[in-house]
Amino acid sequence: MDVFPSALLATLLVALVAGLLLIFLYRTLIKWVTGFVLRLLLTETYAKNMWELVSSARRFKPLKIAEGGMRAESGAILSRPLGTPKKMAGFEGLVFLPAQLATLTTRENHKVDTRTVIGPQAKRPLKLAIPLLISGMGAGVPLTEPVKIALAKGASLAGTATNTGQGPLLPEERKAADKLILQYSRAPWAKTPEELKQADMVEIAVGGGGDAGSSQVIPSRRLTKRLRHLMGLNPDEEARIRSRVPGVEHPDDWAELVEKLRIETGGVPIGVKILPSRVEEDIDRALDAGVDVITIDGAQAGTGETATILQDDFGLPTIRGLCRAVEHLEKRRARQRVSLIASGGLYTPGDYLKALALGADAVALGTAALLAAIHTQITKVLPWEPLTQLIWSGGSAAERFDVEMSSQYVANLLKASVEEMKLAVICLGKKAISDINREDLVALDPETARLTGVPLAYGRENHARSDGEKVPQPSL
Structure with missing residues (x-):
């Protein structure tokens, strides 16, 4: 057998x-x-x-x-990409009060005004078709050049501005961007008079969510030959971002820097970007320096790759920093002169509109724009590699990134978000996004009411309880 x-x-x-x-x-x-x-x-x-x-x-x-x-x-400092996972106070505790009987909704055929002006008293204000823009994320710090170009193209298609971030100014980015914000960072590059003259706005990057103004080192291996050239680096030299803005050794030096930038750019808005901390003191310094714009980049903001302690344990949430900034600018009677940009932890049209209602003139999108940029392209790396390998400079899959596809995704995100915000304006009985204010909001919990100064949803201010006693609203 x-x-x-x-x-x-x-x-x-x-x-x-x-x-x-x-x-x-x-x-x-x-x-x-x-x-x-x-x-x-x-x-x-x-x-x-x-x-x-x-x-x-x-x-x-x-x-x-x-x-x-x-x-x-x-045995070394632990760096984490894309910001803190820590849960912080956000905009979820706020809701809008739609128009019903006492106030009528706006007619559906009304053309809602979405325009905003950044730095209205500057010689050359930054005029945008929508109140959303792309926040500062730099080439090599950490993004690839194609990603930066895609973000610029997407912003232009949607009628808004993009920000160079802490990387060098890319000629292709400048060409693709209808409106370009040049970030005057703590690094030595992107500061020549020729580069500054190409800006539609300058943002002095003092600090931001996730980095707190810390020094950073970008290894040479993560930079392309062209990026090292644009940064003015030798072939094997590391890129270094300092903890202080070049030329500023004393708080009194801010005014001199702002005036210098204003002259060299021909009068575009000059702004500062800060992680909210000692908000009132910092705003006083900014006003004394004569800035046109203040960007409040809250602790929830995404970032390239920074120490976990900076992401998790430094700075105030965006919502609190924004409300304190608005309050202090109003106290200093500078609200009409100085524009406010909010960024950090905002991901939905509802978040954006609530930030605008609380007093921001525009909202800068970072992580939300990046997620839109990669969209279905994320399948090029998952499940074996993280998304950073597709968009980070030096990433193993960076060459597979499609610029044209990505730029359309970014534009779609911006346009769709604005369309939702316009729908909300109609429901609130208003005519323009700029008409929305804190009177259109209520807070769902005492903590949000305390953080924002918006009344609780449980009744009118000092409304009577059933036992006859008054219920005071939380105060700031």
């Missing part, structure tokens, strides 16, 4: 017997295994008990365990 058929028959018989045993004994086997495991879990001390992993995970959370392991492995 042939050996193979015999072996096959024997294997089938063994499998059949094993299957029959499982059918008749599976309850007994499961009961025995369950009992064995439970006895271990219920009788062993924590020193020997696997349940200790559950206890530890609940105490430390998987993220903290993983990041602690990374520090133990490297």
Whole structure:
């Protein structure tokens, strides 16, 4: 008899017997295994008990365990891309009050005005078709050149501006951008008179969400030959961003820098970008320096790749920084002169409109714009590589990025968001996005009411309770 058929028959018989045993004994086997495991879990001390992993995970959370392991492995500062995962106060606690009987909605055929002006008293104000723009994300710091060009093209298609970020000024980015904000960063590049003259606005990057004005080093291996050339670096030289803006060694130096930039650019708006902290003191300095724009980049903001301590433990949430900035500018009677841009942790049209209602003149999109830029292109790296490998300078899949596809995605995001905001304006009985204000909002919880100064949704201010006592609204 042939050996193979015999072996096959024997294997089938063994499998059949094993299957029959499982059918008749599976309850007994499961009961025995369950009992064995439970006895271990219920009788062993924590020193020997696997349940200790559950206890530890609940105490430390998987993220903290993983990041602690990374520090133990490297012995160096732990950097994280794209900002903090920490939950902070946001705009979810606010809702709009739509027009109904007492106030009528706007007619559906009304053309809602979406325009905004940044730096209205500058010699050359920045005029935008929509109140959304692309925030500062630099070429090589950390994005690739194609991603920067795609963001610029998308912004132009939507009628708004893009920001160079802390990287160098790319000629292709300038060509693709209808309106370009040049970031005057803490790095030595992108500061020549020729480059400044190409700006439609200059933003002095003092600090921002996720970096807090910290110094950064970008390894040479992550920079292309062309980026190193534009940065003025030697072939193997690292790119360094300092902790201070060049030329500013004392708070009194801000006024001289602002005036210098105003002259060299021919009068475009000059702004400062800050992570909200000592908001009132910083705004006083900004006003003394004569800035036209202040960007409030809250602690939830995305960033390239910075130390986790800076992302998780520095600065105020965007909503609180924005409200304090508006309040102080009004106190200083500078609200009509100085524009406010809000950024950091805003992802939906509702978020954008609420920020505008609280007093921002425009909203800068960072992570939201990046997510739109990669959209379905993320399938080029997932599931084996993270999305950063597609858009980060030096990423393994960076050459597979499609600029034209991405630019249309970015434009679609901006246009769709504005269309939703226009619909909201109609429902609020207003004529323009700029007409929306804090009177159109209520807070759903006392904490949001306290942070924003917006009244609680539970009734009118000082409304009467059933027992006759007054219920005061929370104050700032």
